[in-house]
Amino acid sequence: MKYGFFIIMFGIFLAMFGYVIGRGWQVLPTQGYWRQLYAGLSVLLFASFFVALFLGQTMSLGMASAISFAGDTYFLVMIYLLLSFLSADLVRIINSFAHFAPPGMMAFRFWWLMASFGVIAIALIAGNYKFNHPEVVTLNLETNKPKQGKELRIVAVSDLHVGFSIQKKQLQQYVQMINDQHPDIVLIAGDLFDRAVEPVVKQKMQEELRNIHAPKGIYAINGNHEFYSGNLKAIDDFYQKAGVRLLTDNVALIDSAFYIIGRDDRTNIHRKPLLYLTEGLNPALPTILLDHQPHHLEEAEQSGIDLQISGHTHEGQFFPGNLIVKREFEQAHGYLRKGKTQYYISSGLGIWGPQYRIGTQSELVVINLKY
Secondary structure (H helix, E strand, O other), X not given: OHHHHHHHHHHHHHHHHHHHHHHHHHHOOOOOOHHHHHHHHHHHHHHHHHHHHHHHHHOOHHHHHHHHHHHHHHHHHHHHHHHHHHHHHHHHHHHHHHOOOOOOOHHHHHHHHHHHHHHHXXXXXXXXXXXXXXXXXXXXXXXXXXXXXXXXXXXXEOOOOEOOOEOHHHHHHHHXXXXXXXXXXXXXXXXXXXXXXXXXXXXXXXXXXXXXXXOOOEEEOOOHHHHHOOOHHHHHHHHHHHOOEXXXXXXEEEOOOEEEEEOOOOOOOOOOOHHHHHOOOOOOOOEEEEOXXXXXXXXXXXXXXXXXXXXXXXHHOEOOHHHHHHHHOOOOOEEEEEOOEEEEEOOOOOOOOXXXXXXXXXXXXXXXXXX
């Protein structure tokens, strides 16, 4: 099944790549080596995306990081060039009926491409800056359960995707950012790992997580990328060394005052139903649910959950992905309330693939919860 999905996606990427190469070749001047340079760089960078994807963990960290950054960047550039060429072709189609410009419109197409290169370059610079300067989102919430006169300061993060792309130095900055918020408890809502476990262990990233200061502990769940690693046992061992409690379809009672419920990712088709996890819990105590993928939000409401924290969507990471995920999920990013249940879907602190935030934000979430 997964191989069939890969073949289909590779076919789509290859078709996109062929269209971008073909249209660029047509538009660029025949004099000199502009066409050859464009095609050669495109092939090299397109290949580097897949080299990093499948062979990155066999390389040195520096080489894997450089190849991954180049390939991921080209992947984003290819998408924007695709949109640019499609727009130019739409103008050409209209022109074939309206005849407002010469046939072929070669001059228009050339300058349209040059302008596109400029706009893409500006978007990449701004997007990389935004990725490297995460936002701190603060929410002041309270539960509907009987009040204990307490307040809990939660720092919630998701989708760090550490590995050979986001390395230990970046994780150090994330840990400092977490500590600067003075949390009572830290919740990691999945996808701490990008894919492979090896580069995370090799860089001893557990040392950084142990530097997090949270009196009531650090709790985490698996996301879909933890399953992609193919080594859930190694991930469990890593979390133990990092001083993080991994919740996989189980519940932690904190200070006899509130519950943290951690669902396994829905990639595990045999994960336990939420109603099973909440059965037998004290209904007077607040419940905080960690569920990586924000599908079927009504389940939390039906189970009497007070607060659900999710991630996964990245809010699409970059335009137009943000528009796509808004159609896919009931809530792709931000705060939502359904009945007595409150939700926050994070766009993620880290990122998968291209290290650019265009039309979205990297974020750390601080929730001051009164209960």
